[in-house]
Amino acid sequence: MGKRLSIVVSVYNEEEVLEQFYQETRAVLEELPWDYELLFVNDGSWDRSPEILKGLAGRDPHVKLISFSRNFGHEAAMIAGLDHSGGDGIVCMDADLQHPPACLPQITEKFDQGYEVVSMVRTKNESAGWFKNLCSVGFYKVINVMSDVRFESNASDFFGVSSRVAQVLKKNYRERVRFLRGYVQNVGFSKTTIQYEAGARAAGESKYSLRKLFRFSVNTIVCFSNLPLKLGIYAGVLAACIGMVVMIYTLLTRNGAPSGYATIVVLICFMFAILFVIVGIIGEYIAILFTELKDRPIYIVEETQNLDQTVE
Ligand code: UDP
Ligand code: MG
Numbered sequence: 001m002g003k004r005l006s007i008v009v010s011v012y013n014e015e016e017v018l019e020q021f022y023q024e025t026r027a028v029l030e031e032l033p034w035d036y037e038l039l040f041v042n043d044g045s046w047d048r049s050p051e052i053l054k055g056l057a058g059r060d061p062h063v064k065l066i067s068f069s070r071n072f073g074h075e076a077a078m079i080a081g082l083d084h085s086g087g088d089g090i091v092c093m094d095a096d097l098q099h100p101p102a103c104l105p106q107i108t109e110k111f112d113q114g115y116e117v118v119s120m121v122r123t124k125n126e127s128a129g130w131f132k133n134l135c136s137v138g139f140y141k142v143i144n145v146m147s148d149v150r151f152e153s154n155a156s157d158f159f160g161v162s163s164r165v166a167q168v169l170k171k172n173y174r175e176r177v178r179f180l181r182g183y184v185q186n187v188g189f190s191k192t193t194i195q196y197e198a199g200a201r202a203a204g205e206s207k208y209s210l211r212k213l214f215r216f217s218v219n220t221i222v223c224f225s226n227l228p229l230k231l232g233i234y235a236g237v238l239a240a241c242i243g244m245v246v247m248i249y250t251l252l253t254r255n256g257a258p259s260g261y262a263t264i265v266v267l268i269c270f271m272f273a274i275l276f277v278i279v280g281i282i283g284e285y286i287a288i289l290f291t292e293l294k295d296r297p298i299y300i301v302e303e304t305q306n307l308d309q310t311v312e
Contacts, residue, residue, distance in 0.1 A: 002033065002034060002035050003034050003087075003089065003111075004036065004037065004086065004087040004089075005034040005036045005037075005087050005088070005089050005108060006037050006039055006085035006086060006087030006091070007025065007029070007036065007091050007093060008039050008041065008078060008081025008085060008090060008091065008092045009021070009038065009041065009081070009092075009093055010041050010043055010074050010078055010092075010094065010095065011041060011042050011049050011053065011077070011095045012042075012045055012077075012207050013045045013046065013047045013207070014045070014047075014049050014095040014204055015045075015047045015048040016203035017096050018049060018056070018095060020097065021095050021096075022038070022056055024097065024101050025038065025104075026060075026062075027101075028101045028102060028104050028105065029062075029101075029104065031105070032104065034089075034108050036087070037062055037064055037085070038062055038063045038064065039065075039066070039084060039085055040063065040064070040065050041066045041077040041078075041080050041081050042065065042066065043071055043072060043077040044068050044069070044070040044072065053065050053067075058305075064084075064305065064306040064307050065304060065307070066081070066084060066301055066304050067301065067303045067304070068299050068302060069300040069301070069302040070300070072298065072300075074157065074207070074208075076299040078157065078180055079169075079298055079299065080298075080299050080301070082161075082166045082170060084304075084307060085163075086308075087163065088163050089108065089111040089161070089163070091104065091118075091158075092157060092160075094158070096203075096204060097199070097201070098198045098199060098201055099120070099156070099157075099158040103120065103194060107194065110160070110194070111162065115190050115191065115192045116162035116164060116190055117161055117165055117191040117192070118159060118161070118191075118192055118193070119181075119184065119191065119192075119194075120155070120156055120158040120159055120160075120196055121152060121154050121155055121156070121193050121194070121195050121196070122154050122195075122197065123195050123197055132210075132213070135213065135217075136153075136154070137153065139217050141153075142221070143221060146225040146227045147221075147224040147225040147227075149186045150186075151182055151185060152185055152193065155185060156181070159181065161184060162189070164189070165184075165187055165189055168187055169183060169184070169187070174298065175292065176292050176294075176295075176296065176298065177219050177222070177223055177288045177292070178223060179216075179219070179220040218284065222288055223288070228281045228284075229281065229282070231277075231281060232278040232281075232282075235274045239271065239274070
């Protein structure tokens with residue numbers, strides 16, 4: 001029996017592109033020597049996407065569908081796809097055709113060569129705009145400095161993993177606050193990269209606002225680095241040193257305390273600013289601890305279609 005490829009596609013209000021995505025992807029998959037399944041995860045869409053997906057699943061047994069009870073986010077959708085996939089190789093991709101299906105044969109080739117993690121690196125992102133691209137570069141610089149693990153800059157949510165790696169992700173990376181593509185790059189196993197050009201969205205609009213991206217960046221830093229927590233110690237040492245110098249200076253010059261209202265106000269504001277920032281940082285970590293502790297489900301499945309195997 002040949003190998004099987006699972007394509008996991010997260011869908012959130014993508015009615016305009018779904019049919020086109022399906023046609024283009026199927027055309028590529030039919031040519032592959034691998035058997036395949038197309039696993040769509042409907043992440044609580046409220047447009048016509050669910051009907052379109054049901055239609056596809058009704059006429060093509062290769063198409064499988066998982067529908068969430070509400071919107072849980074792109075990563076939750078990918079995790080659900082990994083959980084329910086039955087292939088020897090699993091590829092996560094977006095529904096908007098920014099991840100070209102034409103790359104799939106390259107990915108299966110890498111799987112055939114024995115690679116277990118295929119990370120797709122985009123060389124160009126036409127649709128994102130200079131500001132988003134700049135933020136993305138800055139984000140990877142910061143996270144690589146702050147964390148012990150290495151992140152490929154420009155890695156995307158387009159990646160392929162073997163069933164063995166999917167198993168590891170499924171069993172050991174069930175965090176509520178997470179960075180899936182970071183885990184994929186850091187599980188080890190034999191890994192390779194393929195470059196691709198991210199074209200513009202085929203239709204519809206981006207579901208990621210700048211605010212969401214900012215939240216996402218903060219979470220990732222908190223997830224992968226303890227450095228911000230140590231900021232308090234550094235700030236404390238720095239303040240102590242400054243205090244010491246001022247004290248010695250005052251004692252030596254023996255002209256008493258300088259009569260500076262402004263100096264005092266500025267100093268107090270400055271010190272409190274540092275203090276509040278540190279309290280805020282601790283708050284971020286506590287918030288994440290709290291979220292993990294509550295242990296709420298990563299996603300809730302409302303219904304499935306064509307899904308033969310069950311997942312514990
Ligand atoms: N998506 C999702 N849930 C969300 C937001 C997005 O499943 O809450 C899907 C979306 O349908 C698309 C993919 O994630 O298939 C990437 O989203 P988008 O293209 O909007 O992001 P961008 O490419 O602009 O970063
Ligand atoms: Mg996109």
